[in-house]
Amino acid sequence: MNIGQAADASGVSAKMIRYYEQIGLIRPPSRTGSNYRVYGSDEVHILRFIRRARTLGFSIEETGALLALWQDKTRASAEVRDIASEHISALETKIAELESMVGTLKHLVHCCHGDNRPDCPILDDLAGTTAKSKGH
Amino acid sequence: MNIGQAADASGVSAKMIRYYEQIGLIRPPSRTGSNYRVYGSDEVHILRFIRRARTLGFSIEETGALLALWQDKTRASAEVRDIASEHISALETKIAELESMVGTLKHLVHCCHGDNRPDCPILDDLAGTTAKSKGH
DNA sequence: TCTTGACCTTACCATGATGGGAAGGTCTAT
DNA sequence: ATAGACCTTCCCATCATGGTAAGGTCAAGA
Numbered sequence: 001m002n003i004g005q006a007a008d009a010s011g012v013s014a015k016m017i018r019y020y021e022q023i024g025l026i027r028p029p030s031r032t033g034s035n036y037r038v039y040g041s042d043e044v045h046i047l048r049f050i051r052r053a054r055t056l057g058f059s060i061e062e063t064g065a066l067l068a069l070w071q072d073k074t075r076a077s078a079e080v081r082d083i084a085s086e087h088i089s090a091l092e093t094k095i096a097e098l099e100s101m102v103g104t105l106k107h108l109v110h111c112c113h114g115d116n117r118p119d120c121p122i123l124d125d126l127a128g129t130t131a132k133s134k135g136h
Numbered sequence: 137m138n139i140g141q142a143a144d145a146s147g148v149s150a151k152m153i154r155y156y157e158q159i160g161l162i163r164p165p166s167r168t169g170s171n172y173r174v175y176g177s178d179e180v181h182i183l184r185f186i187r188r189a190r191t192l193g194f195s196i197e198e199t200g201a202l203l204a205l206w207q208d209k210t211r212a213s214a215e216v217r218d219i220a221s222e223h224i225s226a227l228e229t230k231i232a233e234l235e236s237m238v239g240t241l242k243h244l245v246h247c248c249h250g251d252n253r254p255d256c257p258i259l260d261d262l263a264g265t266t267a268k269s270k271g272h
Numbered sequence: 273t274c275t276t277g278a279c280c281t282t283a284c285c286a287t288g289a290t291g292g293g294a295a296g297g298t299c300t301a302t
Numbered sequence: 303a304t305a306g307a308c309c310t311t312c313c314c315a316t317c318a319t320g321g322t323a324a325g326g327t328c329a330a331g332a
């Protein structure tokens with residue numbers, strides 16, 4: 001299987017497959033006489049694993065750790081759960097930050113009359129000319 | 137005022153002030169005879185505006201647009217509200233994505249016994265060996 | 273006055289994950 | 303034999319920020 005076919009089969013772009021190889025996330029595959037990379041179903045399986053982990057928001061580093069655990073027959077599932085739990089916490093922190101931004105912005109938009117008057121509470125807030133626009 | 141003092145006064149690092157100047161977000165300030173950048177309260181005010189917009193998750197490009205509107209005395213507040221509203225939508229989309237990830241991960245962690253057994257539903261899901269782990 | 277340390281300048285490199293493109297080699301079907 | 307679809311490596315760009323190095327400047331104290 002060539003890299004393009006492996007890309008189609010795994011959902012990981014050829015570009016990224018080469019990149020994952022370059023950074024050591026996956027092992028260099030064997031090559032044909034004309035230097036083409038050759039992949040088998042094992043490699044495709046690994047690439048699918050990586051894609052799924054990335055889709056769930058794991059960083060490449062975390063993905064590498066999960067991959068190592070996946071391939072380690074003696075691993076304890078507790079390790080995996082720890083990685084996942086920490087990742088959940090990080091995601092929830094990020095969500096809370098975004099929700100805080102949205103809350104502030106919604107408040108500002110709500111206060112904005114949105115017509116042709118040049119007066120604008122949103123800009124006033126950004127400029128810091130209003131006294132505590134939150135908590136009115 | 138030197139760049140370090142402007143940084144302290146605005147909360148924007150000296151590094152970023154130079155960067156904002158370089159990309160044209162802010163105007164090059166005047167210089168002393170020894171080529172030091174000189175800032176006044178107007179510039180600090182602008183930098184604070186930028187910092188606040190960045191804190192609210194506006195990209196530098198959006199921040200530039202808001203800045204232009206802020207400095208345009210004839211602007212309509214509706215334009216500002218449109219930028220903010222679009223930004224809220226983008227943030228909410230991002231939040232939904234993250235929440236979806238968290239939901240899946242929580243389910244997986246919940247299914248994981250987390251002991252020393254090598255069997256692990258989280259890895260099984262990543263590997264795609266389980267039939268639809270979601271919606272059990 | 274000289275020195276020291278804290279500041280300033282520019283220029284380059286790095287991040288993380290991905291895409292784009294160029295220049296050149298290879299394979300397959302016509 | 304040739305066209306076109308693939309492959310190879312190498313370099314560049316993103317976005318916002320931090321770091322570092324080499325060199326110039328300024329203020330305060332000995």
